[in-house]
Amino acid sequence: MPRISRPALLLVPLLGFMVLTYLVPFLGIVQWSVTLPEPGLDQYRAALSDPLVLSVFLRTFRICAVVTAVSVASADMITVLWVRGSPAQRLAVELCILIPFWISVLTRAFGWLALLSTKGILNTWSQSLGLLSEPLTMVRNEFGVIVGMAHFLIPFAAFPLASAMRTVDERILLAARGMGASRSRVFFQVFVPMTAAGILGAGLVVFVFALGFFVTPAILGGGRSVMAAELIYLRVFQSPNWGLAAAISVVMMVGVGGLLALLMRQARPAVPK
Secondary structure, eight states: OOOOOHHHHTHHHHHHHHIIIIIHHHHHHHHHHHHSSSSSSHHHHHHHHOHHHHHHHHHHHHHHHHHHHHHHHHHHHHHHHHHHSOHHHHHHHHHHHHGGGGSOHHHHHHHHHHHHSTTSHHHHHHHHTTSOSSOOOOSSSHHHHHHHHHHHHHHHHHHHHHHHHTTSOHHHHHHHHHTTOOHHHHIIIIIHHHTHHHHHHHHHHHHHHHHTOOHHHHHHHTTSSOOHHHHHHIIIIISOOHHHHHHHHHHHHHHHHHHHHHHHHHHSOOOOO
């Protein structure tokens, strides 16, 4: 019988915690999806054929894809300064990355609502300065949801990007410059490929976080840009259909798990034979 090492035993409490807090509740949701309101797979058929549910799935993945692209691109520019800027620039960027973690998601969402609403600060000032004749509609739509979600998720994308950027050898970039490459060419053809693992990691973190967003889409979307998490809430508390809500949850979990497995397989470095 193989002997279990002491370091491996230290993982037992963590594994037990994960089983009790994640696996057991998830199995309960799976049970609801095939037993409520009656045994069978009818709820999965509804989740995969109902036009309303399918439109919510499509909107959720579309918004999450846009938010991921915006967040990773913004975080990439910010992280370059964080890693390669002057000491003053690094301190300023670090504060900008860390301070948002001290502000709740609810406060941030209401802050964006006060800023972007038709009677908000941005529209009011723009009309006062004569820049706008009519207020812009920037909330209660997908634009407001994307802005609020991207603002929340940019700091989460910065950490894997910073980890990848710190491994880049400065001499390679200097060699590319010495060969006559422009700064933009060095960035896109040398620096970006060398930090591809960090970009992929940041994209995965942001996309998975974005799929579960509830508060920000509910406040900034105003019920007009319902995403999967909000639909699940509505099916549980407002128009009770716990079986359908559970089926939607399982479909989302399986879909995200399959996507992550595919991306991780594509990102796995090739092993020389």
